[in-house]
Amino acid sequence: MTPFENGGKVTARIVETLGRAIVAGEYADRPLPIEADISEQFKASRSVTREAIKMLTAKGLIASRPRLGTSVAPERDWNFLDPDVLRWLLNRGLSLDLLAEFTAFRSAIEPQAASLAIRRNDPAAIARIGEAAERMTKGGMSQEDALQADIDFHVAILLASGNRFMIQCRDLVETALRFSIRLTNRQKGVATADSDAHRAIANAIAAGDAERAVSASRDLLNEAAALIEQARRAG
Amino acid sequence: MTPFENGGKVTARIVETLGRAIVAGEYADRPLPIEADISEQFKASRSVTREAIKMLTAKGLIASRPRLGTSVAPERDWNFLDPDVLRWLLNRGLSLDLLAEFTAFRSAIEPQAASLAIRRNDPAAIARIGEAAERMTKGGMSQEDALQADIDFHVAILLASGNRFMIQCRDLVETALRFSIRLTNRQKGVATADSDAHRAIANAIAAGDAERAVSASRDLLNEAAALIEQARRAG
DNA sequence: ATCACCATTTATCATATTAATACAGCGGCG
DNA sequence: CGCCGCTGTATTAATATGATAAATGGTGAT
Structure with missing residues (x-):
């Protein structure tokens, strides 16, 4: 798979299991x-257990003291x-509260990122934004492909x-969006309006119009926030 | 000190030393x-070495594979x-490039945070913002105290x-600001204008005026960015 | 070119020793 | 009697040691 993997199989399993349990509030x-x-x-030696514990310590989840x-x-x-912590948080059953916080955070990051992208003006990188937006509109895409294109865009x-x-x-963003989009798509019917909004952002960036890019990006996120809020009220 | 410390003394030392070296590009x-x-x-057993390596792995810095x-x-x-990674990055000799990126990131976060704080309207939390701003203006403060008040504010x-x-x-923010403020304060003479800017933000938040809070926050950050840019040009 | 084997390095295991410290118990003292 | 400080002890993580297993790039035989 990736050229760089995690620690050994056993250690990884312990980290994964304990990490999830910790984040779920079990301890x-x-x-x-x-x-x-x-x-x-875990039918493992104390060494691997300790190595797993050290990894969780490095992620800030736990702390050990002799005798305690x-x-x-x-x-x-x-x-x-941390990507792992994040994944565990989401896997413990996504609360709408957390998703709302995700979105608020993205509202801070994304418009500013769009603005910076314009100032930096890396043609290849900007082209990739457009391509992703393109892919979202293209017909004959599976639900999964459309979601991936959406993620790639952001x-x-x-x-x-x-x-x-x-x-x-x-x-x-990648992890949160995967959940978020599923939710919002379930609410809105077709996603044509959405892909238009994406294209508007891509166009503004390509045109170097920072103000328009920021406001378009903000609009998209406000809509997402509104949908989450709506779902929250619906219970 | 803190109720929760890091791993053992030896392990922590190895993590610290290796972490710094890795971030410094030594490997x-x-x-x-x-x-x-x-x-x-490090005159340590292989166990602690491995535990240290696992902590660095958890921070995404390294990856191990048998035979390689x-x-x-x-x-x-x-x-x-990650706070540790961040600290190592800064300790390797602060580059103005990195500081500029810090500031751009803060420009995304802080105004939005101010806006959210108003929506949330937690009186105690908002009071603490005002207190910190107050502390910045009060006379008879050491350089160090003023810096701490500034950090507390943000x-x-x-x-x-x-x-x-x-x-x-x-x-x-805490780590980056400690470096950033030192730099910007060295450039500007007295910091009265700065503390006024802080107070303006605090007042806007206290008054529940999101628009003013956002723009005041943005102003402050733009000024910081300008000072960094100036330092950069000066070489 | 393919495949079996080898060397290297991490991964895991097992056991022992050391260090830190909460807690209980003891003794002194008001 | 009740409170305070000391001390010993038990518990648990921290470290050490040394051995075996698994993974895998390289090498040489076929």
Whole structure:
């Protein structure tokens, strides 16, 4: 697959399982089992257990102290923008609250990224934005392909910004969008209006019109926020 | 100190040293030493070495494969927003480029956070913004205290937003600002104009005037960006 | 060119020792 | 009696050590 994978198979499994459980709040009010018990539970040696624990520590999820055992860190210490943590957060059952916060965050990032992309003016990167928008409108696409094109579009904007911190939000956007779009698409009927909005953003960026790009981007996100709010009220 | 600390002393030291070296590009074109050599270098057992390596792996900095050794991951996989990675990035000698990117990122986040803070309207949180602004103007402050008040001000805005992703950027802002403010303060003479700008933001938020808060916040950041750009041109 | 084997390095396991520290128990003292 | 400080002990993570397994690039035989 990717040229760079994670740690070993066993370690990865422990990290994944414990990470999900921690984020799900399973150990919110009590310490994790002691290393020996975790090792037994996963039929692994204490070494791998400890290595897994260290990985979770590095993600800010837990902290260990002799005699006290290992317990979950306060939520403000969690590395929310770590791709793994993010995925676990979403897999614990996506709350509309969290999705709303995602969208508010994107509302901050994306228009600014579009603006930066114009200032940076990397033709190849800007072209990729247009291509993705193109792909969204093209007929004969599966639901899945359309979703991917939509994601690619938003990621392309971040990449074109050339700002490393925005680019870092790529995983956030990718993961969150996959959920978000499914929700919003379920509400709105056809997505033609949506793809028009995307194209408007792409055009504004290509034309170098920062003001128009920002406002078009903002419109799109406001609509998404409104749909989420609507779903929230509907319960 | 803090109720939750990091891993053990030895492990932490290895993580710190290797992390800095990796971020500094020391292993950009060759693999890291093999586990045995790292262990020897740090006079530690292979266990702790491996645990340290796993922590760095969790931060996206490196990847290990049997027979190939351990090498630095492509930069786009690094968890830029991880507090440790961030600190290492800054400690490798602050480049103005990076600082400019920081500021552009903050330009996206902060005005939106201010806007969200108004919508959320948490009186206690908003009061803390005002207090920090107050502290900035009060006379008889050491340089260091004033800097801390400045940082507290910006962090308070993020906290007041109630958005967990913005709050997550707290470490980013805190770390980056500490560098950024030192630079900008060195350029401008006295900071009275600056503290007025801060107070304007606090007042707008307290008054619930989102539009004014956003534009005031934007003004402040634009000024910071201009100063950085100026420093950049000066070489 | 293909395939079996080898060497290297991480991955895992197993066990022992050390260090940190919460907690209980003891003794002193008001 | 009740409170305070000391001390010992048990618990648990931290570190050390050394061995075996698995993965895989390279090498040489066919």
